[in-house]
Amino acid sequence: MTEEDRARTLRCALECLLLASGGPVPLPKLAQALQCSEEETEALLAQLEKEYEGRGLMLQPVAGGWQLCTRPEYADYVTRLVAAQPEPLSRATLETLAVVAYRQPVTRAEVEAVRGARSDHHLRKLLERNLIREVGRKPGPGSPILYGTTEVFLRHFGLRDLSDLPPLEGRRVQDMLRTPTGKEDER
């Protein structure tokens, strides 16, 4: 088998892996299934991405993995066949989610302190849609629940990982995530 035949077989296999799994597959898992190194797998992904140019499907790096998905320009055809994606989030819910995303792990009281409004309803909505989850409890009085974002969150917004979040006022997300706020446990 020539080198080109081998690469071709592996690209086909890669395509199968992505279709079969549906959601994003982390690079190491792809490499393991292909029995290749991660470097070679990345090269194959790049080749496959190129092959897909001008097609209906595309590869997308999201939520720490790669997924096979439809190109946005064909969305109108797709929604004629399958139900549209879940409703976009309301403004207030998005705001709540933004606080959780950039401040995680964060308590309800902390979210409400930033928003200046009750947020339990929005937190519930986000929990229900699996965009956030309980990640633990904060030590201290009442040990309130701490919230953080989920993998569904990354997929919902097409983000690779949390560092892919849009920068806030020029501040890097990593810095924000690490900075403990001084106003914790405010109620």
Added chain:
Amino acid sequence: MTEEDRARTLRCALECLLLASGGPVPLPKLAQALQCSEEETEALLAQLEKEYEGRGLMLQPVAGGWQLCTRPEYADYVTRLVAAQPEPLSRATLETLAVVAYRQPVTRAEVEAVRGARSDHHLRKLLERNLIREVGRKPGPGSPILYGTTEVFLRHFGLRDLSDLPPLEGRRVQDMLRTPTGKEDER
């Protein structure tokens, strides 16, 4: 837009439809989403099938529709990835499924009468895996739930429709499945 451009766009859209729907899509539904005639849609499917030659994915007519799936020759890669395949059905669960498949619509009491054993656990498992579903209620006392098989069932077993079910060999089995027992509607 030239005729070739149009056909190309529609092939891309078709690819998207098949990916996004997951399961088999009947021809009329594809045609409707593409806003083409069924004849043209069939021609597009044929073109797409040709384009897919030498690739990892393929088009397959199954369960009364078309679906996008992986080529069998890459199954080893896929199984390596999907190591956590759903556990195979237990013998008893499969038995329960068989009774439902051949005798549908059927009540739990009827399944239990045929099997001579409690089957609620197995029915629940089958419902969970979407292999069977509630199809209605039997008229009469208590109006018990009637079960039937699902499209997932057809796909799981690679059947086009219910008439594709393997014919039952052996009189005893047939009789067992057919004989109305005196224990119907027992709860």
Added chain:
Amino acid sequence: MSAGRSPVVRVAGFEGPVDELVRRAHAGEVDLREVDLTSMVRAYLDGLRGEVDLEEATEFLWAAAALVEMKSRLLLPPKPPAPEPAVAQEEATDLAEQLRQQVEEYRVFREAAEALAALEAVQRRVFTRPPEEGSEGELPLVGLTVQDLFAAFRRVLERSEKPVEEVPREGVTVADCMRAILARLAASPHGLQFDELFEPASPRIVVIVTFLALLELVRRRRLRVAQMEPFGPIRLYAAGGEA
């Protein structure tokens, strides 16, 4: 209603999306004592002649429940003020500074929310292979529309006599109600009539919370709602349980 799905309400001193009313009331910008919540709920229900959007209706009910709760606090005799040492000890200038920072911080997050909305808009046009069928699907409503459910709810609401002010201090939570409904359904293998869930003279808040619990259970597919004939009684069954 494109920016958010919060229904618009019109009450004394406020007209706009109901979640904005909740926010203003919480910030003390609207005096809930001046607001007739019963009329607000009735006006909303009266407006529901056409399609009922379950999501939007839930949003409304949540907001209404939050307003009722806030209002009941306002109307109850004031508790001795809780000590707030942290704030009490602040210098006035610190307070102003703190407030400025808070407003600034909020603005930053609003912008972040805008950025997320833009990402969401793109990603909503991208589809992947869906999970095997069954994880999503029709809500388990058999033979009836959400409208029927709301009509039934409205009848109960009209029947409930006690004004909202008589909220028991303990309060009822949606979670409690969900548990109570499931327990009652578990004890009723033939299902329950919708009306049976509501005591004839329940305070409105209890009716609202019970209804929210019901919506929640339908959404989680923990119960099935069925109407065997048009205009017939609505019955509730535990999901998966046999009749």
